[in-house]
Amino acid sequence: MATDGExxxxxxxxxxxxVLDHGLIELSLRPLAAALxxxxxxxxxxxxxxxxxxxxxxxxxxxxxIAHLRSLPAVPSVREAVLALWxxxxxxxxxxxxxxxxxxxxxxxxxxxxPWAGVVRDANRAWLQALADWLVSAGCRAELAPxxxxxxxxxxxxxxxxxxxxxxxxALDGSVVDLAGAVATIAGQGSA
Amino acid sequence: MATDGExxxxxxxxxxxxVLDHGLIELSLRPLAAALxxxxxxxxxxxxxxxxxxxxxxxxxxxxxIAHLRSLPAVPSVREAVLALWxxxxxxxxxxxxxxxxxxxxxxxxxxxxPWAGVVRDANRAWLQALADWLVSAGCRAELAPxxxxxxxxxxxxxxxxxxxxxxxxALDGSVVDLAGAVATIAGQGSA
DNA sequence: CTACAACTGTAGCACCTGCTACATTGGCGG
DNA sequence: CCGCCAATGTAGCAGGTGCTACAGTTGTAG
Numbered sequence: 381m382a383t384d385g386e387x388x389x390x391x392x393x394x395x396x397x398x399v400l401d402h403g404l405i406e407l408s409l410r411p412l413a414a415a416l417x418x419x420x421x422x423x424x425x426x427x428x429x430x431x432x433x434x435x436x437x438x439x440x441x442x443x444x445x446i447a448h449l450r451s452l453p454a455v456p457s458v459r460e461a462v463l464a465l466w467x468x469x470x471x472x473x474x475x476x477x478x479x480x481x482x483x484x485x486x487x488x489x490x491x492x493x494x495p496w497a498g499v500v501r502d503a504n505r506a507w508l509q510a511l512a513d514w515l516v517s518a519g520c521r522a523e524l525a526p527x528x529x530x531x532x533x534x535x536x537x538x539x540x541x542x543x544x545x546x547x548x549x550x551a552l553d554g555s556v557v558d559l560a561g562a563v564a565t566i567a568g569q570g571s572a
Numbered sequence: 573m574a575t576d577g578e579x580x581x582x583x584x585x586x587x588x589x590x591v592l593d594h595g596l597i598e599l600s601l602r603p604l605a606a607a608l609x610x611x612x613x614x615x616x617x618x619x620x621x622x623x624x625x626x627x628x629x630x631x632x633x634x635x636x637x638i639a640h641l642r643s644l645p646a647v648p649s650v651r652e653a654v655l656a657l658w659x660x661x662x663x664x665x666x667x668x669x670x671x672x673x674x675x676x677x678x679x680x681x682x683x684x685x686x687p688w689a690g691v692v693r694d695a696n697r698a699w700l701q702a703l704a705d706w707l708v709s710a711g712c713r714a715e716l717a718p719x720x721x722x723x724x725x726x727x728x729x730x731x732x733x734x735x736x737x738x739x740x741x742x743a744l745d746g747s748v749v750d751l752a753g754a755v756a757t758i759a760g761q762g763s764a
Numbered sequence: 765c766t767a768c769a770a771c772t773g774t775a776g777c778a779c780c781t782g783c784t785a786c787a788t789t790g791g792c793g794g
Numbered sequence: 795c796c797g798c799c800a801a802t803g804t805a806g807c808a809g810g811t812g813c814t815a816c817a818g819t820t821g822t823a824g
Contacts, residue, residue, distance in 0.1 A: 387801085395752030403683050405597055409782065422802065430782065439727045481681050486680030486733040489774080491595050501737045507706050513647075531745045541678040541729050545693045560691075562754030575770090601812065614772065616813065771820075780811070791803070794795100 387437075389444035391416065391426055391445060391511040395433060400477040404434070406482040430497045438485055442503040446476040446510040452516060458567040462532060462560035463519035470543060470552075482507070483540050508533055522565035530564040533558045574620035577612075583608065584616055587625060588632040592669040596626065596676040623687045630677055634695040637670040638702040646709060650759040651711035654724060654752035661728060662735060662744075674699070676731050700725055712759040720758040727751045 382388070394416050397543050399407060409420040409430060416423075427433040452468060455461045482503060489496035509531055512525035520528060539552055539559075545550050564570060574580070586608050591599060598743040601622060608615075619625040644660060647653045660667050678744060681688035704708055704717035712720060731744055731751075738744050756762060 383800090385800095386633060391765065405680060408780080412781085418722060419803075421784090421804085425801075432638055483733065486681050487676050488597060490676060490733070492739070497736060504734070504737060526657045527746055527750065530744075531727065532749075533748045534734060534744075534747055535723065535727040536730065537733050538726030538728065538730035541675065541682070542680055542696070544684045544689060544694060547684070552722075552726075554719055555726055558719065558723045558754065558758050559726075562750065562757070565754070565757075566750050577770095579771090600810080602810085611773075612812080612816090615773090618773075622812065765824105767822100767824080769806100769820105769822090771818105772818090773818080776812100776816105777814080781809080782807105784807075785805090787802105787804085790800095792798090792800105794798085 382432055383426045388426045391418070391423065392433075392440050395423075395443075396437045399437050399442065400474075400481055404437075404481055405488065407434070409433075425487055434474075435495060435499050438481070438491045438499050438503055441478045441481045442506060444474060445482070445507060448475045448478070449510050451515055456519065457564065458515055458518050458528070459519050459560045459564040461515060461520075463564050464522040464558045465514070465532075465534070466539070466559075469540070473535070476540075476543075479536070480543075483537055486537070491570070498518065515563075515567060519569065524567050528563050531566060532563050574624055575618045580618045583610070583615065584625075584628040584632050587615075588629045588636075591629050592633065592666075592673055595706075596629075596673055597680065599626070601668065614638060627687060627691050630673070630691050630695055631713060632638065633670045633673045637667060638665045638698060639673070640670070641702050641706055644706070650707055650710050650712050650720070650761045651752045651756040653707060653712075653757050655748065657706070657724075658728070658731070658748045663730070668732075668735075671728070671732055672735075675729055678729070694724075702735065707755075707759060716759050720755050724755050725752070734745075 381395070383385055395412060398412055398415050402411075413420045414424050423433060424430075427436065444483075448468070452464060455464050469479055470476055482500075485496060485503070486500050489500040506527070508529050511529040513531070516522050516524045516530055535555075540556060542552060587604060590604055590607050594603075601615055605612045605615050614623060616622075619628065640660070646654060647656050661671055662668055674692075677688060677695070678692050679695070682693040700718070701722050704721040706722050707724070710715050727747075730753075731747060734744060744751045
């Protein structure tokens with residue numbers, strides 16, 4: 381049975397850092413435990429199996445994504461919001477790594493198999509909500525924000541799939557500008 | 573050493589069917605071989621290791637995607653082209669499965685590790701070219717098509733990540749309509 | 765028939781996987 | 795000091811992984 385104490389939280393945070401660096405798909409307990417200075421035995425003591433650990437990592441990562449989004453400086457328009465978000469999502473920092481992790485998890489859920497599908501669904505809902513809030517704070521009318529957030533999210537995740545292929549080039553910048561225009565239009569700021 | 577004969581091509585086609593059904597990420601040689609009525613021993617005789625097999629499967633799948641795209645009935649506008657493409661990409665048929673496989677491969681390449689990154693890059697280039705051609709056939713000016721194809725592709729891949737979460741609902745339809753409008757605008761058919 | 769090459773079946777290697785049984789430690793309340 | 799219990803170390807299990815060594819078994823050309 382899994383614990384729910386302070387140690388578990390510490391391990392979840394540290395495991396999240398490790399997974400952000402090394403990827404989720406090929407994650408395996410022993411190397412992770414070694415990097416954390418513990419043993420697979422202890423991970424399975426604090427977590428209810430590998431799936432439970434992964435769910436905790438995904439939850440932690442998603443919370444970091446949302447916190448990062450909320451901490452972005454305010455922008456005056458939806459167009460600027462999209463551009464700023466992509467800048468933050470592709471600068472090699474925390475947000476990029478968290479979103480990359482989400483993409484990995486979503487890919488693992490592509491066949492609808494649990495536990496991936498369920499965990500990814502939860503993460504997606506929370507993230508979309510935060511994204512809509514962020515658009516509203518940039519001047520988007522509240523009733524238009526969810527729809528704008530939907531397209532923005534889909535395009536953003538797709539761009540992340542291309543990111544490792546185009547690193548260092550500006551091949552994606554055009555798409556981002558086009559995306560910003562499209563989202564602004566949906567948000568009723570077509571000419572802003 | 574790998575062969576390059578007829579048998580290899582047969583195996584690649586059959587393996588592609590299997591992978592489209594069962595996913596790439598958890599692919600393992602023995603179950604695949606059993607489903608194909610052969611042995612892992614023979615797969616490794618005809619292919620130069622698992623990576624070579626996977627590359628062949630991805631190549632086959634991508635060729636099928638492109639062939640499917642080229643075989644779509646002609647449409648009169650870019651907007652219609654996007655809507656028709658999404659319909660074909662989400663009907664549970666061959667194209668949806670091939671694109672899902674591409675998303676899996678791209679997720680495996682998220683950390684830039686070979687052989688994934690290289691194979692995915694090749695597949696992406698060919699697919700983007702076919703996508704641009706398809707937009708041109710729908711009335712998009714040739715010099716605008718690559719840019720429109722870029723955004724369309726990114727959004728499409730992102731939507732595929734959401735597809736298993738929203739299966740059976742119409743939650744993605746709004747995004748697709750918005751995307752069609754955005755791509756039409758980029759293609760210079762903003763009011764068409 | 766012989767010789768050769770393409771192909772395939774059997775068995776196994778070394779390593780990794782998530783997970784568990786068991787014994788031990790350490791600290792705290794009685 | 796005792797007993798308790800959470801936390802941890804050691805060792806190992808059963809099964810899976812990609813891959814290979816070796817011995818055939820075909821089919822065909824000389």
